C-alpha cells in the first residue's frame with residue numbers, strides 16, 4: 488500500500504487529522520489496532536474548549552455536537568464549605584466550554600469517514616508494528632491486519648497512537664528529551680445513570696482529597712474521587728463511593744448529591760509527560776503520543792486537536808507550495824501551547840489535590856490560592872482564560 492500520510496491511531500487525533508487532510512485534498516490511511524466497538528466505547532475526556540468546537544464545526548463534524556453538546560458558562564470551586572463560581576464568558580470576552588464526550592466525537596468522526604465512498608481508508612484491527620526509515624523520503628509502516636503482515640509506504644507518518652503506541656518509541660533516545668512527573672494519587676472515575684446534581688462542573692478541594700462532579704448528558708453523571716495509587720476498585724462499593732462523594736462535595740447551605748446506579752468504574756493514574764521534539768525526520772507525533780497531562784485541567788483531548796490542526800495546516804502548505812517551512816516549525820509551534828497546558832494542568836492538580844505527605848503549611852497555601860481566585864477578578868480571569876483554552880497558534 489502507498490499513501491501520502493500514514494496515520495497510526497484512530498483516536499481523536501488520528502481521526503480528526505484524516506478528516507482535515509481529506510478536506511485539503513491530501514490522501515491518507517488510518518491504521519487502528521483495536522476494533523470499532525472498543526474505540527467507540529472507551530470512556531475518557533468530555534470538556535471541549537471553544538477552539539475545539541470551532542474546529543469540529545469547520546470540518547463538518549458537529550451536527551450532533553451542536554444538537555446534544557451542553558454549553559457551560561462557568562465552573563464551581565468548592566473548598567472549606569464555600570462555593571465560588573468562575574464566570575467563564577465574563578472573564579474571557581464571551582468564551583465558554585462544551586460538554587460532549589470523547590466517545591461521541593470518535594463515533595461522529597468514524598461515521599463521517601466511513602460514509603464517504605471517497606474518504607480515506609480506516610482499517611480497524613490494524614496494529615502498526617514498526618516505522619522503518621522515518622528520516623528517509625519514504626518511511627514505511629509495517630502493520631498486521633487480518634492475520635497478515637503488510638507495509639504502508641508514505642511521504643509522511645503521523646504518530647497519533649497515544650501514550651502506549653510505537654511512534655514515540657521509534658525516535659532514537661539520543662534525539663529526544665523527555666520531561667515527566669508522576670503524582671502520588673489516581674482518579675477513581677464513575678459513570679452513573681442519574682441526572683447531574685449541578686448545572687456546571689464542581690471542582691472540590693477537601694481535606695480527604697479532591698472530587699469532581701462532571702456530566703455526560705442531562706441523564707448521565709460523571710464523577711471522580713482522588714484515591715491512592717494502589718487502590719483496588721473492588722474495595723469501593725457503590726455505597727462507599729456515593730458516601731465519599733457526598734462528604735467531599737459538602738457545602739454550607741442547601742445542596743444534595745443525587746445518587747443512582749453506577750454503570751462503569753475506572754482508575755486513572757495522574758501523570759505529566761512531554762517528549763521533545765515532536766518530529767523526527769518525516770515522523771510527526773501528535774496528541775497523547777507526544778504528551779500527557781493530568782485530567783484536572785481538561786486539556787488532553789483539546790491538545791490533541793490543536794496538534795493535528797497545526798499538522799494538517801503544515802501538510803496542506805507543503806502540498807500546495809512544496810515549502811517545508813510550516814512542517815519545520817511544527818514541533819516548536821505545538822510545544823509552546825503544550826507547555827502552557829502542562830503548566831495549567833499542574834496548577835489545577837496541585838491546588839486541588841492533597842498529597843499523602845502534605846504539610847499543614849501546604850494546606851494553608853492551597854486554601855489561600857483558592858481564596859485568591861474567589862476574591863480577585865484578575866486571579867479568576869487567569870483561571871478562566873486557561874480553562875476555555877488559549878488561542879490556537
Ligand SMILES: Cc1cc2nc3c(=O)[nH]c(=O)nc-3n(C[C@H](O)[C@H](O)[C@H](O)COP(=O)(O)OP(=O)(O)OC[C@H]3O[C@@H](n4cnc5c(N)ncnc54)[C@H](O)[C@@H]3O)c2cc1C
Pocket residue numbers: 495496497498499500501518519520521526530531532533534589613614615616647648649650651652653753754755773774775776782784785786787788789791
Ligand atoms: C483513562 C483516561 C481518562 C481521561 N480523562 C480525560 C478527561 O477527563 N479530560 C481530558 O481532557 N482528557 C482526558 N484524558 C486524556 C484524553 O482522553 C486524551 O488526551 C485523548 O484521548 C488523546 O487522543 P489521542 O488520539 O492523542 O490518543 P488516544 O485517544 O489514546 O488514541 C490513540 C489510538 O491509537 C491506537 N493505537 C495505539 N497503538 C497502536 C498501534 N501500534 N497501531 C495502531 N493503532 C494504535 C489506540 O488503540 C487508540 O485508539 C483521559 C485519558 C485516559 C487514558
